[in-house]
Amino acid sequence: MILVKNLQVFRARKQILKINQLKVVAGEKISLFGPNGSGKSTLLRSLALIEPESLRAVFYNSRDANWQIGYLMQEPYFFRGTVEENLVLPLKLRKIPEKIIKKKLGEFTEKYKLESLLRKNPKVLSGGEKQRINLLRTLIYEPFYLFLDEPFTGIDALTKKELNKYLQSYLEQEPGRILIYVSHDLKELLKWGKRFWYLKDGEIKFDLAKEEFLKLNYQDDYLQLLFEE
């Protein structure tokens, strides 16, 4: 479970996030959307306990929750080293024994056909390959809480289909896993979310179940365009 209570984030003397209360329980799948600059990434980073404000406002029911969080940034960020080194880094940080890391890497290499990528420098990967490795690096340590910030933006339909499949099977493996998925694409939002958070000017304007979201009357320019597309 995640509980958010009075989360307020200020940057450059401006309030960019103001969330009174939010509760997410095991198994929930949430789609988060809203105009550019509305605070979606800041909210995800806060939930991922990266923003300092999280300390006072974001609570998990398990003590080691921070090791259970998989946060995928909008822009893939890679550390120095090969694709392989980047992939296994989350496992090393979690002090997983070398033997298990090797086994896991072998499984991933086969399942996701990574052989030709492993020894490359992540810098030389194509955009789609980067997204693929970025997602796999987030899934390799099997996080319970999965926060994805526009994971499939700018990738072709084929790669998107493949990545959708990875994600789908990951979530099906353990239905209790929590997903928060940020996107500007209505099709994607409807595919992943069963609960819908609309963020605007740093505030959650509505928090609706899918059935209510589909019957929505509340309209503004962003929502109108979202539904038109």
Ligand SMILES: Nc1ncnc2c1ncn2[C@@H]1O[C@H](COP(=O)(O)OP(=O)(O)OP(=O)(O)O)[C@@H](O)[C@H]1O
């Ligand atoms: N460190 C910072 N200093 C100043 N302003 C910041 C900082 N971090 C975020 N902001 C501002 O806070 C607002 C929210 O940013 P955020 O990245 O969370 O929005 P977003 O909804 O994810 O946007 P997008 O859809 O464009 O990715 C923006 O106006 C941004 O410029």
